[in-house]
Amino acid sequence: MMSGHESTDTPADEPAVSVANVTFGYGDRPVLEDVSIDVEPGTFLGLVGPNGSGKSTLLELLLGLRRPDEGTVQLFGEPAHAFAAGDRIGYVPQDVTTAAREMPMTVREVVAMGRYPHRLVGRFSRTDRRAVDEAMVRVGIDDLASRRIGRLSGGQRQRVFIARALASEADLLALDEPTVGVDAESREAFYDLLSELNAAGMTIVLIEHDIGVVTTYATETACLNRRLHFDGAPEEFVETDALAQAYGTDQHVVRHDH
Template sequence: MTPAASETDESTDSLISVRNVSFRYGDVPVLDSVSIDVEPGAFLGLVGPNGSGKSTLLDLMLGLRRPDDGTVSLFGEPAAAFDDGERIGYVAQDATEAGRDMPITVREVVRMGRYPKRLIGRFAAEDRRAVEEAMEQVGIADLATRRVGSLSGGQRQRVFIARALASGADLLALDEPTVGVDAESREEFYELLHELNAAGLTVVLIEHDIGVVTTYATEIACLNRQLYFDGDPAEFVETDALAAAYGKDQHVLQHDH
């Protein structure tokens, strides 16, 4: 999908639909007439230089901010009014670092994903089963009784993913989740995201490693205040969108998987 097409085509089936969105912090423009759709089951990689508006766009997609102009819908509703939070799993930039200070166990963190379903009453067998299955799915069942603060950065990432899966999330949004994580753990983490996406989970990822995004994402959006590219990763590496957005030549490194 090209930017021009996304501005004119209305998609009623998109999980997220951003239409002609602009956003400013005071007098500073951050996004300018951005339009993009995220279809169910997609793996969208958001790339762009620092300060390009990626995190702001993700916040708008999730209803955490309101656009100055344009509209954003989430699961077919205005994003800012969407209140079914259990359908969204969100891993922020500092989640891995914040996890260092968590004195609770892995299982207790993953159980948090079930809290919205049990505002009243005790946990049922289905809640306990969902927690155990989520930990098993991301490969941390053997860490269930460990304190989160004692884990490596890569292991903490998996804990937060498991919390989202336990909630039954349909959308997983991640903002540069591998900052400060070693290369081997990053590779394992993105293999996990690939597997979850292949199983039907919709993923929106902000990542500074463009090679990772072109390898694992099914769609790439290249952003620097405006949208320079939105489409297939294979087409992206053949265009000049990267150089245009970053203002210099960029080398895309493909990752084997």
């Protein structure tokens, strides 16, 4: 993985993300209760749970976009809400590809946004341009560089935002149901890409409604419904009753061959 961040930024024994005893609610409506979870560097965490279970809220908390009512959230050893090195985080929110349809920008221009924290005022260096080119090649969209992002398919737009994170030399990639509305073949290729990025060292936190995808591709699974019902290896998850506890119904997991 392209990265300009040295390993000294985060000690080897320090989690990339540490959520400790976190409680959060919107007014009188509790969303998360006493949730604790660590995400170690190099982990591919798949976060599952029913609609309204607090998954997106937890993701926003661990990225410092919200502050917990109780408990603490640390990002690379610092309080998440005060974390300043935004270039270390690549975030693909749930509705980003829908909003991108209206962006009057080319693929290259969107990917280049990832270099803004690195560049000198008003200008891109040769290093910046090389990072943008390498990121587009890495995710297979270099042939789309001059195309308007609004003219791309959903799967292609997702790759543009992954490339933007790569161009920024991010250490953590966070995605909230990134393949909603994407066809099955593109979804499989997308998750193969995430798996390759994780194998190259990138830490990934993924919210995904398809539990089979999570148990196939992720290295760690967390199951949430206000409280954390499971956190551990995917192969252990499918053997527990955490699904029934979280969803309140009989569930089964279909693994995806790849």
